[in-house]
Amino acid sequence: MSFFSDLDQVFVLLQHWIAGLFPVWLQPVVATILGVIAIVAAFPGIFAVTTVLERKGLGRIQNRLGPNRVGPLGILQPVADGIKSLTKEDIVPLSADAVVHFLAPVVLVVAVFLGFAVLPIGRNMVLADLDGGLLFFFAIGASTELSIFMAGWSSRNKYSLLGAMRAVAQMISYEVPLLLSSVVVVMITGSLSTVKIVEAQGGFTGVLPHWYVFTPWGFAGFALFTVAALAETNRSPFDLPEGESELVAGYFTEYSGFKFALFFLGEYLGMFSIAGFAITLFLGGWGAPFSFLGFVPSWAWFFLKLLGAIAFFIWLRGTLPRLRQDQLMNFAWKFMLPMALLNLLVAGAWRFMGEGWLRWVIAIVILIGAYVLLGRTLMRKQKLGARSYRYAD
Amino acid sequence: MLGEGMLKGLAETAKNFAGSFVSKERMTTVEYPEERIAPIENTRDFPFLIYDGSDPMAGLRCVACQICEKECPPKCIYITKSADKKPDYVGKPQFYPTRFDIDISVCMSCQICVEVCPFEAIKMDAEFELSTTDRFGGLLLDRDQLSKSNEYYKTIHPTEAAEVDERLAEEKAKTEAKAKAAAVAAAAKAAAAAAALAPAREVPAKEPGA
Numbered sequence: 001m002s003f004f005s006d007l008d009q010v011f012v013l014l015q016h017w018i019a020g021l022f023p024v025w026l027q028p029v030v031a032t033i034l035g036v037i038a039i040v041a042a043f044p045g046i047f048a049v050t051t052v053l054e055r056k057g058l059g060r061i062q063n064r065l066g067p068n069r070v071g072p073l074g075i076l077q078p079v080a081d082g083i084k085s086l087t088k089e090d091i092v093p094l095s096a097d098a099v100v101h102f103l104a105p106v107v108l109v110v111a112v113f114l115g116f117a118v119l120p121i122g123r124n125m126v127l128a129d130l131d132g133g134l135l136f137f138f139a140i141g142a143s144t145e146l147s148i149f150m151a152g153w154s155s156r157n158k159y160s161l162l163g164a165m166r167a168v169a170q171m172i173s174y175e176v177p178l179l180l181s182s183v184v185v186v187m188i189t190g191s192l193s194t195v196k197i198v199e200a201q202g203g204f205t206g207v208l209p210h211w212y213v214f215t216p217w218g219f220a221g222f223a224l225f226t227v228a229a230l231a232e233t234n235r236s237p238f239d240l241p242e243g244e245s246e247l248v249a250g251y252f253t254e255y256s257g258f259k260f261a262l263f264f265l266g267e268y269l270g271m272f273s274i275a276g277f278a279i280t281l282f283l284g285g286w287g288a289p290f291s292f293l294g295f296v297p298s299w300a301w302f303f304l305k306l307l308g309a310i311a312f313f314i315w316l317r318g319t320l321p322r323l324r325q326d327q328l329m330n331f332a333w334k335f336m337l338p339m340a341l342l343n344l345l346v347a348g349a350w351r352f353m354g355e356g357w358l359r360w361v362i363a364i365v366i367l368i369g370a371y372v373l374l375g376r377t378l379m380r381k382q383k384l385g386a387r388s389y390r391y392a393d
Numbered sequence: 394m395l396g397e398g399m400l401k402g403l404a405e406t407a408k409n410f411a412g413s414f415v416s417k418e419r420m421t422t423v424e425y426p427e428e429r430i431a432p433i434e435n436t437r438d439f440p441f442l443i444y445d446g447s448d449p450m451a452g453l454r455c456v457a458c459q460i461c462e463k464e465c466p467p468k469c470i471y472i473t474k475s476a477d478k479k480p481d482y483v484g485k486p487q488f489y490p491t492r493f494d495i496d497i498s499v500c501m502s503c504q505i506c507v508e509v510c511p512f513e514a515i516k517m518d519a520e521f522e523l524s525t526t527d528r529f530g531g532l533l534l535d536r537d538q539l540s541k542s543n544e545y546y547k548t549i550h551p552t553e554a555a556e557v558d559e560r561l562a563e564e565k566a567k568t569e570a571k572a573k574a575a576a577v578a579a580a581a582k583a584a585a586a587a588a589a590l591a592p593a594r595e596v597p598a599k600e601p602g603a
Contacts, residue, residue, distance in 0.1 A: 057410070060410045061413075063421065064413075316403075319399075371395070379395055
């Protein structure tokens, strides 16, 4: 058992050992820097793997092979992409606001990296165990909107500006259900700390874990959170801000070379951090899915779940067409928001009804009923009459 | 119900994803450099010059009439006419191009040069691996690079080549028949002239005797 617990803590022990080589007063600083280095190295590494796996997966969905030229089976494609984006000319439009244009991708990547600070990657593996970790994450997540608008505004390009305005409208709209759907977890756990949220899901009933996704309110919250997370990261089917067929490339139309690569990196890192947060909130974080699999290192479970979430996102991207702007807004305000509010009510009822089967029945009936009714009103055909003009007639 | 269509779509893409690993028929893409399929007969890209026989320069059908040069919409053909003449496929002395260049970076593959050529000398090629590191000199094809045998033409466009061969054979036969008729007529004329000349010669021959 000692071997498995050592393996579980291998990165923590390594960090302590390296920090131990330094004088005592320097040790906390060194330990923090090591944690930062690990995050800054690991997640862009996953990003590189994801880009090629995404292209190959989308290819398979469309009955193609995908990239297969660079290296065996095309796995070295990200290296070629990296070299290409590094050697490409960096063009800044003549009329662009050069300072803001330069800062936008930097701000995006920095803000996205900050989000990883409160993400528990494994047992004892969190960079900053803040009491308000959840709050910190959403505050940092919201600041990515700023960098996107900086990019769109400073480019002085109509496509960039339109893309940025779409992005801001979309991200503010979906920020509300994203937050409200995660509040249920805070209500049940009684803590904003991400570490405590993971620990609260740590128990087992028989072999099954106590993940929040296996409760009615948790499942509804998880579904709402996933949809809102897709919209928040501008992933398909919510990729209106960068819809190629409409806006060239949206807010990063005027970016080339390595700045473009930074935007690309920021977007994928945002997807990882929000998927990692969904795992932390609803899928038990680094916990094992069955009690008898507890010997597998906790960080391995986190990354396996993360890869699963990424695969699901890619699957959705290969399946769903892009929404229209009015459908997007209708969905956010007429479906997601009422469902999230109702889910708060259900979670409150769940908390105070005590153990037993009755709360399961009540919660499931309320949520499914609301889903069906709201879904019907959302899908109802709008009757649009002839357009009437006030002044032109 | 809301989300029903989404689930159907997800099932469909999952089927595609899994199916692409097991079913060969699903993968319709030809993996180009390793695999290739024969081009269809109507394939065309850039023009080339046809020669008969084995020597490209001797058998070139082109007579440097420069119609194609004048008709070419993007003006990518450059011809220099020869000073001397050499016999063509029917044996008639014709001019020939001392220079025949086509700039394929300008050519738009419209086939007008082929349609206007009265001598079936220029045809469309199907060769497409023309990439070069020199975008000026490498894409300006000269007479030696452009001339390809009639046998090659038959392999890339068999139906069209058969029609052309038939037409040329007919023309050649017609020319030969005409030449033969002309020869016969000339012979007859010569004979008649000889016959006409003979009595005339006889008459004066008689005259001294008369």
